[in-house]
Amino acid sequence: MLDFLRNGGRTSELSPEKTIQKTLALLKTDRQLERLLKVADSEPPRVRALLGALAEELGQHPGAQTRLRGSLNPLSRFDFGYFASLKHARKWQAKESPQS
Numbered sequence: 001m002l003d004f005l006r007n008g009g010r011t012s013e014l015s016p017e018k019t020i021q022k023t024l025a026l027l028k029t030d031r032q033l034e035r036l037l038k039v040a041d042s043e044p045p046r047v048r049a050l051l052g053a054l055a056e057e058l059g060q061h062p063g064a065q066t067r068l069r070g071s072l073n074p075l076s077r078f079d080f081g082y083f084a085s086l087k088h089a090r091k092w093q094a095k096e097s098p099q100s
Contacts, residue, residue, distance in 0.1 A: 001026070001032065001036065002036065002039070002043070002047070004023075005023075005036075005047055005050055005051070005083075006043075006044070006046075006047055007081065008050075008079060008080055008081015008082055008083060008084075009023065009081050009082035009083055010081050010082060012082060016082040016083075016084075016085060017085070019082045019083075020082065020083060020085065020086060023054070023083075024054065024057060024058060027054060027058060028058060033051075033054065033055060033058065033060060033061065034061065036051055037051060037055065037061055037064040037068075040064070040068060041067075041071065045071070045072055045073065045076060045078065046078040046079065046080075048068045048071055048072060049068070049072055049078045049080075049092045049093050049094070050078070050080055050083055050092070050094075051068060052064075052065050052068040052069060052072075052092050053080070053083065053086045053088045053089050053091070053092035053094065054083070054086070055068075056088040056091070056092070057086055057087055057088055069092075072093060074093075076093055077093050077094070077095045078092075078093055078094055078095060079094075079095050080094040080095070084096070
């Protein structure tokens with residue numbers, strides 16, 4: 001799952017919208033998001049920002065969201081790939097999606 005997120009979901013055969021829906025559904029199951037958040041500190045800033053946006057989208061783990069936000073340079077912008085259209089992507093420093 002981390003490799004998939006590191007690549008911004010670009011390896012998905014689904015549309016960006018379907019990729020987001022499927023990823024969110026997977027993160028809700030079996031404490032997947034919780035496991036990813038535990039190792040987030042060892043990931044690049046782009047992945048930490050994306051995990052924060054996904055956690056906020058799911059309304060989960062506010063403490064982890066705060067920790068992740070504090071680990072990001074507020075002037076940086078990140079390529080979220082297929083996840084650029086997440087509701088909270090801009091709040092988590094995502095670059096504008098090419099479709100915008």
